[in-house]
Amino acid sequence: MIPRVWAPDASSVTLVLGDSHVQMARDGAWWSGPELTHGTDYAFSVDEGPARPDPRSAWQPHGVHGPSRVFDPDVHVWRSTWGGIDVLGKVLYELHVGTFTPEGTLVAAADRLDELVHLGVDVVELMPLAPFDGDRGWGYDGVGPYGVHQAYGGPAALQHFVDTAHGLGLGVCLDVVHNHLGPSGNYLSTFGPYFTDRHRTPWGDAVNLDGPGSDEVRRWLIGSALRWFSDFRVDALRLDAVHELHDDSPVHVLAELSDAVASLSSDAGRPLSLVAETDLNDVVSITPTSAGGWGMSAQWADDVHHALHALLTGEQHGYYVDFGTPAALRTVMRGAFLHTGGWSTFRASDWGRPVPAGTDGHRFVVSDQNHDQVGNRATGDRPSAALDPDRLAASAALLLLSPFTPMLFMGEEWGATTPWAFFTSYESDELADAVRTGRAAEFSGHDWGAVTVPDPQARSTFSSSMLDRTEAGRRPHARMLEWYRSLVALRRAVPDLASGDLAATDLTWSGPDASNGPWEGVLVLSRGAARVLVRLGAGPEVTVALPSDAGALDVALAWGAYRVEPDRVALGGGAVVVLVPADGGDD
Structure with a gap:
């Protein structure tokens, strides 16, 4: 590595190598010194001031106040082959x-x-x-x-x-x-x-x-x-x-x-x-x-x-x-x-x-x-x-x-x-x-x-x-x-749940419009044809009617007590039920 540092207003910059001090050469607003090998400790002294770390230091083994150490990224031999990943929609x-x-x-x-x-x-x-x-x-x-x-x-x-x-x-x-x-x-x-x-x-x-x-x-x-x-x-x-x-x-x-x-x-x-x-x-x-x-x-x-x-x-x-x-x-x-x-x-x-x-x-x-x-x-x-x-x-x-x-x-x-x-x-x-x-x-x-x-x-x-x-x-x-684990797997498996389509998303509820404490009621998150039914609170079962045009829906995942009827689902206290199209949804 050739040590270089930007110091536009400096009159001199010295490369500090332990007890050795090497005057760096000026090139406009930049200063450069002799080549250093991987693992060498170094610092810069501006106008004979205290030795300071490199603003582009990759390695500070002595802490943030100490000298930098040369790091050669090519020393590592990469084992994996990797084609990359787009983070959008991922977990x-x-x-x-x-x-x-x-x-x-x-x-x-x-x-x-x-x-x-x-x-x-x-x-x-x-x-x-x-x-x-x-x-x-x-x-x-x-x-x-x-x-x-x-x-x-x-x-x-x-x-x-x-x-x-x-x-x-x-x-x-x-x-x-x-x-x-x-x-x-x-x-x-x-x-x-x-x-x-x-x-x-x-x-x-x-x-x-x-x-x-x-x-x-x-x-x-x-x-x-x-x-x-x-x-x-x-x-x-x-x-x-x-x-x-x-x-x-x-x-x-x-x-x-x-x-x-x-x-x-x-x-x-x-x-x-x-x-x-x-x-x-x-x-x-x-x-x-x-x-x-x-x-x-x-x-x-x-x-x-x-x-x-x-x-x-x-x-x-x-x-x-x-x-x-x-x-x-x-x-x-x-x-x-x-x-x-x-x-x-x-x-x-x-x-x-x-x-x-x-x-x-x-x-x-x-x-x-x-x-x-x-x-x-x-x-x-x-x-x-x-x-x-x-x-x-x-x-x-x-x-x-x-x-x-x-x-x-x-x-x-x-x-x-x-x-x-x-x-x-x-x-x-x-x-x-x-x-x-x-x-x-x-x-x-x-x-x-x-x-x-x-x-x-x-x-x-x-x-x-x-x-x-x-x-x-x-x-x-x-x-x-x-x-x-089950939720992540379900998201990956069901196209409606994996989709980022905001227009195909809605939320309805039954219960109060506001609360002075934790809200209690039923939420229904619609994701295309899929439904996420959430019962917050305790007490007797609460039934949720399913839309007549929803098509055949299967229970893909559930938390807590529930019952399925032909056109509705009964939710016990604290239940969560995920319904997905019986055919898995559109590809």
């Missing part, structure tokens, strides 16, 4: 490497991938792997967008993970953060104008995408994305909070990235996908770049989570305030967004735009659990802390048989009871105190009641967030795991 599975196994490494996670194959998962989504301060954390405070956290095994371990996944028929999606860097170990401003105060984000100055020097910053970001596809052979990237990528350029950086990925996909001969996390409720993210959009393959649609969660739990504080009714659930099942230009109480403004007719529902990634919706609760409690198995089963059916691209969160398939809390391991006492204080203040309001927020810096907070895999073999978890 995704989000996991955090540090808490997925007791070892907390990519190699250990790879050893567990056969479990996901048995579940029926198509694509594993890894939470961010960029190096961050300390050994434990969520990864959204990473400071090296080109690197892999050493505690997880470093970059070679990621290649091993992807190779193993592909050998098992699983795709890999990597969560990446381009909208900010973490507060500890971020030395980019030493080298150039990577940030600007022209725009602000929740984390401070924005990444410089449209000011002086922004051309190189854009290349830096886009280059980091492309290398995951080329050097590590991942299949998709999930882009964190793209609404915080502030860019007034004629071509938005996301559109530029999309076109670059499309070109690489053509050259590689396999699908490559980009999935945007955005709360704008606007399909600009998935609109083709040729039509003025950002060209993403898909986007997260959190409104589906909010509608399910609020209806099942009765929670309506914070951003759940406009949800919690069957009408809200119907709206999102038919169009992904609740707010489509009307008033958002939580935001205190009009919000969003409608999803155009004909949009493929698979362009929206939805979940009933994910790292945000669990970990950003006061105690990191999962839905299993509030919902009985019947409601968990109902939630799974409505999610996995929806017209969207469903994503599961690690452990939900067996109704995991372990919390998944917010945890950090900052080495700076000042940062540690700040995160403790900030986290406690965030949940001090009346909406959360009297709760004790776990100390993010305590190792016990991290340890308690690890999955307890022994649960999966015990009742009632084993039954839940089989339910998830």
Whole structure:
């Protein structure tokens, strides 16, 4: 590797090799040094300042403050042949490497991938792997967008993970953060104008995408994305909070990235996908770049989570305030967004735009659990802390048989009871105190009641967030795991349930239009000719009449007590029944 670094305003840049210092040669705004071999430690000193890591470092074995190490991606000999996978309509599975196994490494996670194959998962989504301060954390405070956290095994371990996944028929999606860097170990401003105060984000100055020097910053970001596809052979990237990528350029950086990925996909001969996390409720993210959009393959649609969660739990504080009714659930099942230009109480403004007719529902990634919706609760409690198995089963059916691209969160398939809390391991006492204080203040309001927020810096907070895999073999978890497997298999087998046709989706209900607590009543999700019948609540049987034009329907899957009559189904308390066309549906 020829070490090169962009430092447009520097008078000198020195390559630091242990105790040796080598003056680097200037070429315009770039500086270069002698060739280094795989495994060599190095750093850069700008204008005789402290030695700093490479902004494009792939490997930080000494932590985010130490020197970088040369990583040659061609050292790995790929074992698997892989034609790629399109994530649209597939079943995704989000996991955090540090808490997925007791070892907390990519190699250990790879050893567990056969479990996901048995579940029926198509694509594993890894939470961010960029190096961050300390050994434990969520990864959204990473400071090296080109690197892999050493505690997880470093970059070679990621290649091993992807190779193993592909050998098992699983795709890999990597969560990446381009909208900010973490507060500890971020030395980019030493080298150039990577940030600007022209725009602000929740984390401070924005990444410089449209000011002086922004051309190189854009290349830096886009280059980091492309290398995951080329050097590590991942299949998709999930882009964190793209609404915080502030860019007034004629071509938005996301559109530029999309076109670059499309070109690489053509050259590689396999699908490559980009999935945007955005709360704008606007399909600009998935609109083709040729039509003025950002060209993403898909986007997260959190409104589906909010509608399910609020209806099942009765929670309506914070951003759940406009949800919690069957009408809200119907709206999102038919169009992904609740707010489509009307008033958002939580935001205190009009919000969003409608999803155009004909949009493929698979362009929206939805979940009933994910790292945000669990970990950003006061105690990191999962839905299993509030919902009985019947409601968990109902939630799974409505999610996995929806017209969207469903994503599961690690452990939900067996109704995991372990919390998944917010945890950090900052080495700076000042940062540690700040995160403790900030986290406690965030949940001090009346909406959360009297709760004790776990100390993010305590190792016990991290340890308690690890999955307890022994649960999966015990009742009632084993039954839940089989339910998830069956739902995934049914989605794959029945065309009506696999379809992303929003126009062929509807939701009806019998019961109250609103509730002051968890909603009780009957929901009927229609997916073409297929029907998903859900009984929420206890009490005597409730009958659901079947439409006369539905044709012959068979019970494909059921949870709880039910009876089938010629033109109706009687549901016991907590029952879920999936009816599919007797001929399997149209091909």
